[in-house]
Amino acid sequence: MRYEWESMNRSRCRMAMVTTGIFYACIIACFVAADQRSYDGYEVWRAEPRTMKDVEFLKDLGFTTEIDYWSEPTTPGKPVDILIHPDKERTLRSTLETERIPFHTYIDNVQQLILEQMRRKIEAKNSRELRSILDFDYRVYHDYDEVMEWMNTITMEFPNNVTMEQIAVTYEGRPMYVLKFLGGGDVDKPVIFIDSLIHCREWITTASLLYIFKEMMTNPLYKHMLEDANWYFVPMINIDGYVETWTNDRLWRKTKSTGSSSLCTGVDANRNWDSYWSVSGSSNDPCSNLYHGPTPESEPVIRHLARYVLSLGKIDGYLSTHSYSQYILYPYNYANITTPDYELQDSVGEKMKNAIYAVYGTEYTNGLGATVLYEFSGTTSDWTYDKAGVKLSYTIELRDTGEYGFLLPPEQIIPTGEEYLAALEVFKNELTTL
Numbered sequence: 114m115r116y117e118w119e120s121m122n123r124s125r126c127r128m129a130m131v132t133t134g135i136f137y138a139c140i141i142a143c144f145v146a147a148d149q150r151s152y153d154g155y156e157v158w159r160a161e162p163r164t165m166k167d168v169e170f171l172k173d174l175g176f177t178t179e180i181d182y183w184s185e186p187t188t189p190g191k192p193v194d195i196l197i198h199p200d201k202e203r204t205l206r207s208t209l210e211t212e213r214i215p216f217h218t219y220i221d222n223v224q225q226l227i228l229e230q231m232r233r234k235i236e237a238k239n240s241r242e243l244r245s246i247l248d249f250d251y252r253v254y255h256d257y258d259e260v261m262e263w264m265n266t267i268t269m270e271f272p273n274n275v276t277m278e279q280i281a282v283t284y285e286g287r288p289m290y291v292l293k294f295l296g297g298g299d300v301d302k303p304v305i306f307i308d309s310l311i312h313c314r315e316w317i318t319t320a321s322l323l324y325i326f327k328e329m330m331t332n333p334l335y336k337h338m339l340e341d342a343n344w345y346f347v348p349m350i351n352i353d354g355y356v357e358t359w360t361n362d363r364l365w366r367k368t369k370s371t372g373s374s375s376l377c378t379g380v381d382a383n384r385n386w387d388s389y390w391s392v393s394g395s396s397n398d399p400c401s402n403l404y405h406g407p408t409p410e411s412e413p414v415i416r417h418l419a420r421y422v423l424s425l426g427k428i429d430g431y432l433s434t435h436s437y438s439q440y441i442l443y444p445y446n447y448a449n450i451t452t453p454d455y456e457l458q459d460s461v462g463e464k465m466k467n468a469i470y471a472v473y474g475t476e477y478t479n480g481l482g483a484t485v486l487y488e489f490s491g492t493t494s495d496w497t498y499d500k501a502g503v504k505l506s507y508t509i510e511l512r513d514t515g516e517y518g519f520l521l522p523p524e525q526i527i528p529t530g531e532e533y534l535a536a537l538e539v540f541k542n543e544l545t546t547l
């Protein structure tokens with residue numbers, strides 16, 4: 114659904130006037146790209162599968178249709194959030210009613226939340242030139258160019274500690290970089306690798322990590338983070354998709370590659386790793402949001418990131434950052450099987466969970482990926498554990514638990530970052546004492 118500039122402007126202004134006032138509403142509407150897909154009329158429903166049969170039914174629906182699960186079917190009793198296209202509402206309603214799966218509207222105006230996410234962006238626009246990472250506004254989300262500017266600024270500001278290296282070129286030809294935060298000194302310091310935005314609509318992942326690395330570099334309280342460990346950070350994996358979320362479709366999840374025989378674009382990059390590829394929780398339908406791709410590592414960003422990780426030789430901890438659901442997940446994801454390092458993974462995960470809780474009382478769940486979530490294969494942390502030998506490999510699902518989902522308000526960027534930073538502090542401390 115695409116809108117002409119004028120009619121889009123009018124309808125957005127009219128809708129937003131009711132809630133946020135004429136001034137901001139119109140400015141926000143004008144700020145959002147003219148050909149952005151509109152989510153007017155879209156809702157998020159929360160379904161509540163009560164039996165394994167309900168869960169299996171919903172899973173099959175996800176593999177065989179273009180349904181967009183915001184949170185996946187996992188086990189009976191755990192809610193499932195579904196983005197509802199207005200044209201498909203009636204069909205899905207009758208499907209769920211026929212299957213006797215209870216559901217209710219959880220977010221009733223998706224487009225309004227998209228506009229709200231941009232609200233603070235207006236205030237930040239035309240702000241001062243970026244001379245230091247302290248000039249950056251961490252209370253708003255930033256697009257690809259702005260994140261690149263932050264990356265260039267931090268490398269220029271801390272030339273002795275921070276370097277940037279290109280490690281891949283995306284399908285659409287954009288460079289992908291890793292930032293290295295090396296404190297110098299002891300060569301045996303633990304190496305921690307962090308990534309974000311493998312799923313490009315999960316904006317909070319990069320936003321919170323830019324805040325965290327700013328704190329690590331500028332706040333004396335966190336000086337020990339760089340002194341005690343070497344950090345590798347890939348701020349944007351699915352860069353093409355990230356650009357898509359800012360210019361065309363805020364809720365795009367997959368990469369932007371196009372298969373030769375398919376009408377549908379993109380691969381779920383977190384089903385594309387060469388680790389139990391296509392075994393579970395992924396789809397061979399190119400139109401599914403869970404499409405694992407034509408081959409393992411078909412996506413250039415995954416292929417090259419994998420090579421780069423292997424080239425480092427020794428990584429002690431790997432955190433792949435996602436949202437939402439507030440989970441700390443360790444391998445395996447592909448099946449309900451624990452690794453030989455299960456006890457260590459669980460105890461470090463538990464400590465990170467407690468550190469997060471201590472900040473604002475936010476509750477995360479720590480556990481085996483396949484159990485806490487569901488069985489899904491071709492994922493980062495299974496690969497880093499098995500193929501790169503990183504014992505402490507985790508998937509971190511940041512805030513929230515569905516109130517805003519992927520459209521987390523910008524006011525929550527810093528609190529989410531503070532919590533994740535507390536977890537990273539504990540993670541680093543644990544690795545230092547191993």
Ligand SMILES: [Zn+2]
Nearest residue numbers: 312315435436
């Ligand atoms: Zn994700």
